[in-house]
Amino acid sequence: MKHLLSTADLSRIEAIELLDTAEEMSLVSTREVKKLPVLRGLTVVNLFFEDSTRTRISFEAAAKRLSADVITFSAKGSSVSKGESLQDTAQTLSAMGADGVVIRHSGSGAPHRLATSGWIDAPVVNAGDGTHEHPTQALLDAFTLRRVLAGLPASGPADGARGLALDGAVVGIVGDILHSRVARSNVHLLTTLGARVVLIAPPTLLPIGADTWQCDIAYDLDAAIAEHSFDVVMMLRVQQERMQQAFFPTAREYARRWGLTDTRARALPAHCAIMHPGPMNRGFEIGAAAADSPRAVVLDQVANGVSVRMSVLYRLLTGQSAAAGGREGQS
Ligand code: CP
Numbered sequence: 001m002k003h004l005l006s007t008a009d010l011s012r013i014e015a016i017e018l019l020d021t022a023e024e025m026s027l028v029s030t031r032e033v034k035k036l037p038v039l040r041g042l043t044v045v046n047l048f049f050e051d052s053t054r055t056r057i058s059f060e061a062a063a064k065r066l067s068a069d070v071i072t073f074s075a076k077g078s079s080v081s082k083g084e085s086l087q088d089t090a091q092t093l094s095a096m097g098a099d100g101v102v103i104r105h106s107g108s109g110a111p112h113r114l115a116t117s118g119w120i121d122a123p124v125v126n127a128g129d130g131t132h133e134h135p136t137q138a139l140l141d142a143f144t145l146r147r148v149l150a151g152l153p154a155s156g157p158a159d160g161a162r163g164l165a166l167d168g169a170v171v172g173i174v175g176d177i178l179h180s181r182v183a184r185s186n187v188h189l190l191t192t193l194g195a196r197v198v199l200i201a202p203p204t205l206l207p208i209g210a211d212t213w214q215c216d217i218a219y220d221l222d223a224a225i226a227e228h229s230f231d232v233v234m235m236l237r238v239q240q241e242r243m244q245q246a247f248f249p250t251a252r253e254y255a256r257r258w259g260l261t262d263t264r265a266r267a268l269p270a271h272c273a274i275m276h277p278g279p280m281n282r283g284f285e286i287g288a289a290a291a292d293s294p295r296a297v298v299l300d301q302v303a304n305g306v307s308v309r310m311s312v313l314y315r316l317l318t319g320q321s322a323a324a325g326g327r328e329g330q331s
Contacts (some may be wrong), residue, residue, distance in 0.1 A: 154300035167194030175236035
């Protein structure tokens, strides 16, 4: 694995190895072990052409906990506003020294372009590109789900999840699938790991071709909750900033029919966890009671994001697939 651009590129074995290494890294993420020296002397460049809170900060934390130097670039306030291209920006940052590049961009395919153009010679990690993919989000979702299914704490150090896949798990992904890179990456990864995925959305918020994806599709959330014994429902943010025109349904209609209201949350199976990639629109796609309920693992997802991104950076920058021996040199 030279780059991480899409979860479709991961085999089941590679995905499980990344999750297993993330389990090792969770010891560092929770500060039980302070820092690993495995990327000492290497530089990770974070190129953020689009806003982010969770992904940008957790990639920074991940790289620092592996002892890498980190350069973070945000398009806002940069020479991008003067018209500088992706190529020139990437090559400028690369000239300062980059052993790995993490990129978020509003253009679907920008990470792929960076990885295959020859502009830079470093592993590229897709941190979310347009409506296309967000592979590390799917990995942290799978990591969290694997913990939940095993009856383990959803985040923090725990023994018992290593080697496990997600065979037999039933996952509902609800909402604005049309604009969701999270949904696309999750459909690839969760099905590779053996889960069954049901997409539930208004017909207007499903992408053309979704019926060819390896998942089921439903339009009625109440009927889907009654029909499927979901192990997790993943509520998606309605991405109003990507809407080309006034969208149907209206916000009010959407919240009523596809939002995880308190009543609807109570109708979920007792064991069902609630996920959201964040940022949440409370009162729109998810009610406050559901978002703050004990079955919500939203903050566990955030915590696990650091471990998963450590695993990805470790794998890409060292070529190794497990953290074996990493703890020997802890500082
Ligand atoms: N889930 C996610 O990508 O959040 P940010 O946009 O805050 O990075």
